[in-house]
Amino acid sequence: MEQLYFEGKVKVLAVSNYDVPEVQELLSYARVKPAFIQNKYDIFTQGGQAPWVPSILQFAQENNIRVQGYCGLNSWPHQLAAVNNAHVKWVAAKYRKTPAQTILRWAFQQGVTMLTRSESTEHQLESLDIFDFTINDLDMQLLNAQITLFSPYFVPWMHDMFRCLFVFLLFFPFSSLKFFSLMSFVLLIGLCWRLCFLVFQLFKKFFLKTKKYQKFRIKLKNLFLKVKQKISYPKIRVLHHFLFALLWFHFLLSFHH
Structure with a gap:
């Protein structure tokens, strides 16, 4: 991939499903630093492959790498979708927005670029309508805390x-x-x-x-x-x-x- 980059055939390189140790390993020998890290990102899985691993978002920002999130609105690969979480619905009702818009805005305020799969024009318009409100710090902390309450992974021990x-x-x-x-x-x-x-x-x-x-x-x-x-x-x-x-x-x- 680096050869394609040096030949000018691709503009940027990126990695997917990488945790902090893997990115550190990559940076130790890579000639081209990845521009993006694409990971599963929602209130239950906030960029890391497991809740107890170091924050991929903080590490990426410190190294000038953008984080791109996927599957932020659906349940994959687990059972509970973030849009069905009671706390997300409560915050959404408070700002008079949909749960999907609330999650997209939550990610946007953290500096995360979210990928959304839009099946209709209505979905596209809904995803774009997130720039006329701001989630306050207390509600952001509430959404961030969901990772400690609804983790789908095994605990470290x-x-x-x-x-x-x-x-x-x-x-x-x-x-x-x-x-x-x-x-x-x-x-x-x-x-x-x-x-x-x-x-x-x-x-x-x-x-x-x-x-x-x-x-x-x-x-x-x-x-x-x-x-x-x-x-x-x-x-x-x-x-x-x-x-x-x-x-x-x-x-x-x-x-x-």
């Missing part, structure tokens, strides 16, 4: 909980060896994945210099995107809750015996 469950299953007297083997195998995979991630962090600078790693990373990312297209997020959550319920059922059964 979720991995630690699974590791504790693995240790518990390892030493608890089991009445079903087959079930123990199955669940231990599932948790062991998660633990190995976490260990691989920690090893990668330790030798990150070494891996980044190798071309084979760069090609492997691109292939892995493309594979992940293909799997993500076929398996929706709600299905993954159902599978997670099912496995977790099996763990507790086996615990109660073992305790009974």
Whole structure:
């Protein structure tokens, strides 16, 4: 892409779905700084891939990079759409605007450029009618706080909980060896994945210099995107809750015996 930029075939370069560590990594070797960072942006997912990661907006502004938000009005990839949030509706009624206009104005006041998919002329006119009002600081804080109330992601200590469950299953007297083997195998995979991630962090600078790693990373990312297209997020959550319920059922059964 940088070659296309130097040849004058493209005017700017941009990245999508990048968090602060990934952008920092990119800036460490890129010859052309990205002009935009395009991420999912609404009151629940404010630019980061998870609520506990550093603010992509603050980092981008400090490095003179624009943030472009997508899917700010719909629920993708989760269940609750921002326009259906009760606090958004309350703020919208206060300023006599629609929930969609309120969210677009909220993003605009933060310096975020929002992408909207307009299916009709009415939608386009609605999206443009956000420049005749200003959301006050108190209401902005209310909307910003929704990320702490309605997060669709796992909390940071979720991995630690699974590791504790693995240790518990390892030493608890089991009445079903087959079930123990199955669940231990599932948790062991998660633990190995976490260990691989920690090893990668330790030798990150070494891996980044190798071309084979760069090609492997691109292939892995493309594979992940293909799997993500076929398996929706709600299905993954159902599978997670099912496995977790099996763990507790086996615990109660073992305790009974």
